[in-house]
Amino acid sequence: MDITPNQSKIILDLGYRSPAQFLFHFPSRYEINEHKAVEQWQKGDHIIFSGDLLSPFRHVRFAKNRSVTNFTVMFDDTEVQVSIFNRAFLKTSHYDHGITVAGVVQDQNxxxxxxxxxxxxxxxxxxxxxxxxxxxxxQYSIRQLMKKILKNVQLNDVIPENLQQSRDLVSRQEAMQVIHNPLDLDSLNQALRSIKYEEFLMYHLSNHYAQHLNLQGVSRNVLLSEKVETLPFALRDDQQRAYESILEDMNDSKSMHRLLQGDVGSGKTVVAFLAALSMIEQGYQVAMMVPTELLLYQHAKSFKRMFSNVAMTVLNQNSQAEDFDKVECGEAQFILGTHTLFQKQTNFKKLGLVIIDEQHRFGVEQREKLIKKGKDVEVLMLSATPIPQTLAHSLFMNLEVSTLTHSNETNVDTIYVKENSIRLIQPNIEEALKRNEQVYVVCPAINEGERSGIKNVEEIHSHLKNEFNKYSVVMLHGKLSAEEKAMILEEFTEGHIDMLISTSLIEVGIDVHNATHMIIYNAEQFGLATLHQMRGRVGRGEKKGVCYVLSSHKTEESVERLDALVQYNDGFKLSEFDLKQRGMGDLLGSRQSGLPSFHLANVFDDVELLELAKQDAISLMASLTLYPTLNQHIKRLVENRKKE
Structure with missing residues (x-):
């Protein structure tokens, strides 16, 4: 295939490695223009017509490098006045034999x-x-490149022929031809449906292939822990159901692979702790992996407060040899840790359960390394980025899902300030500090050189320390040592710090009931899930919380997202909004979680097709070896995912 250097550059610049792969650079939308008689035209119609050029092109220049070209076309015995922007290079002589115009009707003719x-x-x-x-x-360059590739590349079908026929699918080659060069809406819709179905089917089959080797397990004979009775509160019905479902999985002969999801404050951690106790009471060790030192600190404190008689060891980068020895000899029953848990120096005597908190923060290989430190290990993943239960059912096959539907009644008002400054809200912050209430301030960056034009912790700390000089204003960020972070957090928890300037480190794992106000600079820089989590740090006590999201960004997407944050306090609704706006890959992290960012398919709009593909995948699993092409394709998908 004769691909020019410029065309090769287009392929690489748009994120693809080969011409064949570039075929999956699908249109984001279609311009649909109707060819119809001039008397049928209505204002706003997208039309296309051909006629004779009645006047030469008249180019009018304005502003810097801008122009408008006016001309007249005879169509249907009617003179049509046409304008087009930024085409000063057009030459009348090129259209002596007629002209075709595609555009929008502005007014009569x-x-x-x-x-x-x-x-x-x-x-x-x-x-x-x-x-x-x-x-x-x-657009012209992309379209011409697509035509060239489609002429020279032959795509092989991976879906078995009998399934293509029963599901009314067209071949891969035909689907690509139609998607990139559609002639009518019916064939376009069938082609789009064929590729979406293939994406969903490959997703389900590759996930099953990657996971099925881990499904062998042993029955643990675990029971409800009697320590439930010692809790300072009673479990809600949804927590009790989740706990019992986890025990059922652990008592099954297959290894557990379960996701426990719920909104901020829904009580996932206590359910995970109880599952750990049930396993520990049968003589097994339990490892709980968390993504940050702050969350590690909070979980260790909570677990020790609730279950002080269980031998707990905390492993992080500062742990001593004796800590690792306790784990290896089995003295440590509950092991809390960060990334240190899956590294070489950590060895377990009898690991039975792995709990992964904020599971999307860890890569697939990182999770696998920890799981492989035991034999037939049960796996429980926690997520505060919930997705609707019906969608979860269609998305996951080997992953069971428990959902905690309850969250604490929100006690936070969210206010969207459309400038990246506290100028308008400073009096409110002053009043809160006078009432001895504490304040969080969040910035996306640590220092000025990190990201241009973005507020940073060091700059804001210097500014606010001056503005609020009667109060204790301290900064917290990831470049501080673990000891420094723990000390600052302890000081803030004890009420000795009035204002904490931080990065998104404080997103999870901090429970300070006297903190009532949160200010988030450059709020457009954070995902909705992160903003919702950070907002959950205030209003945790009796006093109402206020979260100010500051942003001067005017893009439609940014404004819509921040408006949604103001409108919804429910994490499920925010999650659904985020999925629809930004896609599955952005929300859950395709690289980390193993969930794909589909090219064409949308898990909300195409949920029936997702469920259909899941049922077909279940039917195919037992007979994959009968379809060598499909089997090899699935293996390649799994291998490529590991490489990424």
């Missing part, structure tokens, strides 16, 4: 053109793909 070309045979409907692109890569 007036059209604002989007494209013009030499006349061609027109169908009733002209559908033009519009691709995601970057600066200096034109």
């Amino acid at each position: 007036k059209v604002l053109a989007q494209t013009i070309s030499k006349p061609d045979d027109l169908s009733e409907l002209v559908i033009k793909p519009v691709y995601p692109s970057k600066a200096k890569i034109s």
